[in-house]
Amino acid sequence: MRSDAVEKDRGGLPALSPRVKRMLVSIVLAALCAIWVYPLIWMLFASLRPNAMIFADEGLIPSQPTLENYARAWTEANMGSYFFNTLFVTVGSVILVTIATAMMGYVLGRSSFPGRAALFGLLVFTLFVPQGYTIIPIFELLSSLGLGQSLLGVMLATTAGSFVIFVLLFAGYFSQMPDELEEAARMDGVGFVKTFWFVMLPLSKPIIVTVIVMQTLYAWNDFLLPLVITLANPSIRTLSVGVYAFKGENFIDWGGMMAASAITIIPVVILFLLLQRYFIDGLAGAVKG
């Protein structure tokens, strides 16, 4: 039902129609967003400058635009070939993480099994302990499992990235779902697993989408672990490892780096655009008065 027609502003402010109000909001938002993304627009234009001109004080629009950085980014970072490796790692870890965290979050959010509080505490605790240098044990573990040099190892280890955060998000979301849904299902004789799979999971679309986007982002950009694992076998390297070709110890290929970044963020942005209608399509409508 569209509410525009009936909606009235009784707040006492000049009575603007909702449509006009939305227009005004849009204009304000457009202005704010322009400022918000200005640094990134700058980056985009900078990626079209020759390296010698990146720091030139010549305004936003490059005076000698070139696509050279993009050509270099594509070949130097082996983007064509590393794309599929990254895709494998990303898709695999997204599937694993989404399923595992949804199941865990569901149980944590909706059931009071013995040990729940302890598990919650443990999850939160691990969040707090800085993870920056756990690369050594993770790598040694993967090596002892025989996964120290395989893309599968990268994929599995990547699942840990934001695991706990996702579990907490699912748990929080499921805990907010009305109990009637589950009860209705139980009365209809639908089992635990089926209730989860057919009733609850589809309703958690906003979180699923969030997890997919965030995990994609993480897997797409994770650097150190893929680097260590693929060291001996360049043919299984991922994009983020390839992009590192632009950052030497003393030399930085600014243009190449910006062009490579622009290229690598495109798939994530497309994913975000495609999935985002689900952000605002969750429980709403599921609970009928």
Next chain:
Amino acid sequence: MAQTFTAHAVFLDRVWTHWKEYLFLVPGMLIFGTFIIYPMLASQYYSLLQWTGFDSNQVFIGFDNYVALLGDSFFWDAFLRSFVFTAITVPAQLLISLIIAIVLNDRLLRLSALFRTLIFLPVVTPVAVIGIVMAIMLSPFNGPVNIALLDAGFVTRALDFLGDPNLVLPTLAAIYVWKWTGVTMVYWLAALQTVPRELFEAARLDGVRGWQVAVFIILPMIMPFAIVITLISAISALNVFPLIQAMTQGGPFFASEVMEVFIFRTAFAPGGGAVPQLGYASAAGVFFGVAIMVLTILQIVATRHLRSVERSRAV
């Protein structure tokens, strides 16, 4: 005796009735145990060693690293800075992103998809690039931010955002908020989906104005979710690292050295002059984690209290 036995049986019975739930935990526990718990235990063990991290010479020294930490003023300074950083970023990030989320949660707002994407863009941009771009944006030498501030008459002299020890941490906090607000917005958008749309509409029909809708209807409904989001934001802020490392390396003179930068500096000795001390760095990480956990437990207790109050009110 008999009583404990019965209690035991009851407990086992409870466990048994929940066997499906436990089964559901299995995939998650595999990932959690292997890639999170195990490395964490390993680094807890490292924290008891004198170890560079790159040789086979690990000397077990008990709690010596922890004792040394207690007397390390740079550790405590970094500790404090992490909290200051969190105290600045978390409220700002939560509030800004919540307002954006509420405004953009309107299905009838055209272009909202575009706006969401634009807000989200900094999230996907690599930190290395943000470091370069922001150094240029904020430069006191013809940087756009300073030009705008000077033109508007807010300042009379260009500000050295990254070089002034008093400005550097707030500046990094602002960049951090800018970079990560998109994520929090997404979390809020998800949270807002637990608010039935009918409620939004009903509120609008009743003429309650926008902010009142937000404060009196939406906020209480998403409160438990808000706690999770706050927790996540706080943890991310406490563990901020790549952004600061890329922009200031914790400088000038430690003015922006937060905990993770301290840990990195001791764990890998990137300057090359010294041998890394992985054991010591691990101790710092573990100590920091435990300290915050204590605070978190307090938070959880508070949450539970809040929830029970809410429930009793609802009945």
Next chain:
Amino acid sequence: MTSANGKAIDRRAFLAGTAAFAALGLSGMGRAAAQEFSIGQAAVAATPDGPLRWLDTGDQKALFFKAFFEQYKKARGIDVVYDALPWAEVATVVPLAVRNGTAHDAFVLPLGMPPAFAVSEGWVQPLDDLIPDIETWKAGFPAGTFLEGLNVFDGKTYGLTYTSNRFTSAHVLYNRKYLNDAGFDPEATPLNWDTFREAARKVTENGAGRAYGFILGGAQVNRWGDTVRTLAQMAGGASGDTSIATGIDFRTGEVVYASDAFVGAVELLLALKADGSVFPGDLGINAPQARAMMPQGVAGIILQGPWNIPQWESQNPDFDFGVGPPPAPAGQAPGHVIVGSVGSVANSMFINAKAKNPLFAADVFHYLGTEQGQIEWGNVVGPADAPVFPSAATGSKMSDRSKAALAMLQDVVRVGPNPFARNPRLAEVAKLYKEPTPNLAQTVQGLFSGQISGVKEQLTALTSATNMALDAAFKSAKDAGFEVSRDDFVFANWQPERDYLEADYKAL
């Protein structure tokens, strides 16, 4: 399945990609591609076991190796994987890979790791059985390149030390127009501390807000330490630059951070700041950013290393810049920049103890240690990571400016004593040494930003903190049964104006 398919596609695409490497590069690729490398015949015939894998820290070196390996592949019929990583990643990746058995055939060691360490850990293997007639080969290197305790252990040779250590990362590079307009010609008369300050002031004045006298890249903490050490050494504060010997005057074995030379160097930087001659926002940019700003005409002088020269020449051909020695105080004979070895230990390559293709790695080592290889190296890399053979530095094709810079460095830099060469057991001390915080670089940054004050007091505090840390490390090493002593730092026969070579060690 798809993954197998993907890999097949991958492999081909990867090879194509690697081929494309050669055509494009960071910079100056034209020169590298034009270089024909005299690879010749392998001294020892070998069959490849997978690709030859090589890891170093890239930069200008990458320019050479990408072009060289392209030709080497064809000449020897072996695939080559060349990887370049910054030091921070080398520090993490190399130890893990060694332990896991996946390390490269040839690699550099993490910066903080003394080679003695890698040898005793069994990471690397000697070259003696891999390079035929190794003594003749070694004899081609300048005297003092191979020293027991540095790259030779128990009489066996381990490291390929093939780039020169005769450089400083803080010599003068300047905008010729600005300096000339300000009335200075550093090529004719090198800047001293007074004229340096004066020139910076004048450039700032002439720049009227569009250009400043001096830029450094002060967000990168280590720049402060390197710059002050170089300036102080030019003021006669001769001291070591290696690991635990950093800041030690080998005539006395004492830490000299609180000496007049160091205090004066820091005060010079503070004076530049007080004059308003420092690029605004310098504390917010790192060294590469500062380097990139110079050709934009925002600053007159930068103190950095010779690697800027090929970088600017290829990327900013219109930038008119000059090169000069690090400034020394007026009215006294300039001192020398002291380095710990003839060749760069940091750049030294080692062969993995478990290398799959040790003979191929050694084959490349051998080539890089010949006159021809060194000249070809110089042709490509120029004055950055210059060849260790002095004859190659003069004999290779590089710009006049680069040659002048190398001549200047030859003049300014002296090889000092290296305590590790005298007593290799000092590696045990290095392992236990906990550098004080703040260290020199951090202290200078704090003084410059104004967060701490009192140059003399701070440097005195740093000196005693360094002494305490050294004493503690020596004590632990002694307790563990190693024969070491702080007297190992005292080289009574050292004269800073002369290279300290093998004969001098023997004369001790």
